[in-house]
Amino acid sequence: xxxxxxxxxxxxxxxxxxxxxxxxxxxxxxxxxxxxxxxxxxxxxxxxxxxxxxxxxxxxxxxxxxxxxxxxxxxxxxxxxxxxxxxxxxxxxxxxxxxxxxxxxxxxxxxxxxxxxxxxxxxxxxxxxxxxxx
Amino acid sequence: xxxxxxxxxxxxxxxxxxxxxxxxxxxxxxxxxxxxxxxxxxxxxxxxxxxxxxxxxxxxxxxxxxxxxxxxxxxxxxxxxxxxxxxxxxxxxxxxxxxxxxxxxxxxxxxxxxxxxxxxxxxxxxxxxxxxxxxxxxxxxxxxxxxxxxxxxxxxxxxxxx
Numbered sequence: 635x636x637x638x639x640x641x642x643x644x645x646x647x648x649x650x651x652x653x654x655x656x657x658x659x660x661x662x663x664x665x666x667x668x669x670x671x672x673x674x675x676x677x678x679x680x681x682x683x684x685x686x687x688x689x690x691x692x693x694x695x696x697x698x699x700x701x702x703x704x705x706x707x708x709x710x711x712x713x714x715x716x717x718x719x720x721x722x723x724x725x726x727x728x729x730x731x732x733x734x735x736x737x738x739x740x741x742x743x744x745x746x747x748x749x750x751x752x753x754x755x756x757x758x759x760x761x762x763x764x765x766x767x768x
Numbered sequence: 769x770x771x772x773x774x775x776x777x778x779x780x781x782x783x784x785x786x787x788x789x790x791x792x793x794x795x796x797x798x799x800x801x802x803x804x805x806x807x808x809x810x811x812x813x814x815x816x817x818x819x820x821x822x823x824x825x826x827x828x829x830x831x832x833x834x835x836x837x838x839x840x841x842x843x844x845x846x847x848x849x850x851x852x853x854x855x856x857x858x859x860x861x862x863x864x865x866x867x868x869x870x871x872x873x874x875x876x877x878x879x880x881x882x883x884x885x886x887x888x889x890x891x892x893x894x895x896x897x898x899x900x901x902x903x904x905x906x907x908x909x910x911x912x913x914x915x916x917x918x919x920x921x922x923x924x925x926x927x928x929x930x
Contacts, residue, residue: 680843
């Protein structure tokens with residue numbers, strides 16, 4: 635049984651390492667900042683996920699007690715990856731894209747990042763989000 | 769009750785997260801977790817005035833499983849594009865998704881899902897919150913991507929968030 639878990643843990647580590655590597659390679663290989671964003675936001679999640687799963691199985695079988703910290707790390711990564719992706723995308727839109735280059739919203743308003751009036755979200759956020767533009 | 773617990777789901781989640789952080793069950797940690805679950809939502813309340821309602825917890829759980837599966841598929845697809853497709857054949861595209869869902873919580877979950885799944889990153893929201901700007905790594909047929917996101921994720925989220 636030990637052998638089976640050793641193989642499982644090793645396989646997960648190799649898979650995790652592979653996807654981490656591909657994610658970093660994508661960062662170098664892809665042509666422009668927007669496409670480069672796709673490497674780290676995805677391949678990195680599975681890369682880290684594989685390593686964490688391996689760690690969980692290792693400590694549950696070989697260690698003293700099962701550890702649940704890995705679940706928490708997975709949760710935090712899944713929560714933060716989209717937010718960082720969004721922040722980088724917004725910064726890139728500010729730096730390199732104009733209103734004419736982006737497709738129109740189709741709702742009669744601008745994209746929030748390139749807007750020149752104060753945010754609708756600053757006061758009474760939810761209700762106005764629901765009402766305006768309907 | 770609702771004045772004391774403006775976001776009951778958040779409170780429960782904070783208690784569970786705290787217990788997981790401690791990684792060892794003790795009554796003291798449970799009490800401290802409950803204090804956190806009481807205090808943090810009260811501090812957040814001014815910035816999140818309306819209570820979000822989950823209509824169906826089982827549906828949300830099945831949505832999470834679907835997204836987990838899609839993340840794995842997304843990784844393999846992106847890895848194949850990165851490794852085997854020369855940059856000259858790559859067709860990156862901006863797509864616009866008109867939104868039917870209106871609650872900020874549902875839109876946030878949809879945007880997060882889009883970023884984590886096949887070749888798409890959500891980049892911006894229209895000022896009124898009725899359209900989402902998404903960047904595709906490789907989209908020969910942008911209309912198909914929009915239809916896919918709307919039927920696969922948005923229709924499910926519509927049933928989950930009231």
